[in-house]
C-alpha cells in the first residue's frame with residue numbers, strides 16, 4: 188500500500204517509516220525539518236522537505252492519492268504553546284486541517300498522532316478515553332480540537348480516521364534538546380557527565396511507552412477501518428526518580444540527580460488505560476520498561492560523541 192507520513196524525519200514517525208518500508212509499502216515522507224533530522228529518514232522512502240501549512244502538501248496528497256496518511260508533524264512543545272498559542276494553533280489545527288480536506292477528497296485513511304498525557308486532568312488511573320477532557324495547555328487544546336475536526340469530517344465526508352492518544356513515548360532517536368522526553372534528556376546528560384535536574388521530588392508518575400510499540404499501534408490503525416480515538420500506553424505509572432535510577436545504572440553508575448522546584452501545572456500522575464486499543468486492534472505493548480530503557484540507553488551510548496573535555 189502507499190502511505191504518506193508527515194513528520195517523517197522526527198522521532199516517532201521515522202521509526203514508523205522504517206517499519207512501513209520493511210513490510211514493502213510505498214512510503215512518501217514529508218517534514219519541514221523544524222525539529223526533525225533528515226538523517227532519520229529511511230533512504231527507501233521518498234522524502235520531500237515541506238511544511239504541512241504549505242499548499243504544496245495538500246497538492247502532494249492529491250497527486251499521490253495515498254491509501255493512508257499518518258499525521259505526526261506537529262508543534263509539540265507544551266511551553267511554546269503557552270507562550271505562542273497562535274503559532275501552536277497555526278501548525279496543529281490549521282496545518283492539520285489543510286491535510287484532511289484533500290485526504291477526504293482522495294479517500295485516504297487518516298491516522299493522527301494525538302496525546303493522552305496532555306488531554307486528561309486529575310482522573311482515575313489508568314485513565315480511559317471516557318474520562319473528561321479539559322486540557323489546560325494550548326497544545327492539548329489544539330490536539331483535542333483536531334480530533335473533533337476528524338469526527339466531523341467522518342460525519343460529513345465519510346473520512347476514515349483513528350486518533351491515537353499517546354502516553355510518554357521514549358526510545359532511540361528522541362530529541363534530547365527539547366523540554367519533553369525526560370528519558371532522552373537524562374540519557375544525554377548522563378553520558379556527557381552533566382547534572383540531571385528533576386523538577387520537584389521526582390515522585391510524579393508518567394506512563395512510558397516504547398516507540399516500537401507505538402509503531403505497532405500505528406500499523407494496526409493504518410490497516411484497519413475502525414474509527415475513533417484510542418489511548419496508547421502501558422497503564423503502568425513510573426516515577427521520574429525511577430527513570431533516572433534505571434538510566435543512571437545503565438549509563439553512569441553512581442550518578443546522583445539534583446532536585447529543582449516543581450514545575451507549576453505539572454500533573455502529579457498520569458497513566459492511560461489502553462483496553463480500547465486491545466479490543467479494537469488487538470494491540471498490546473510488548474516492551475517492558477527495563478528492556479526499553481536498556482535499548483534506549485544503548486542507542487544513546489552508541490550515538491553520543493566523545494565526552495566534552
Ligand SMILES: NC(=O)c1ccc[n+]([C@@H]2O[C@H](COP(=O)([O-])OP(=O)(O)OC[C@H]3O[C@@H](n4cnc5c(N)ncnc54)[C@H](O)[C@@H]3O)[C@@H](O)[C@H]2O)c1
Nearest residue numbers: 194196197198199219220221222223238239260261300356
Ligand atoms: N513523544 C511523545 O511522547 C508524544 C506524546 C504524545 C503525542 N506525540 C505526538 O507525536 C508526534 C510526533 O512526535 P515526536 O515525539 O516524534 O516529535 P518530533 O519533534 O521528533 O517529530 C515531529 C516532526 O514534525 C516536524 N514538523 C514540525 N512542524 C512541522 C510543519 N509545520 N510541517 C511539517 N513538519 C513539521 C518536525 O520537524 C519533526 O520532525 C507529534 O504530533 C506529537 O505531538 C508525541
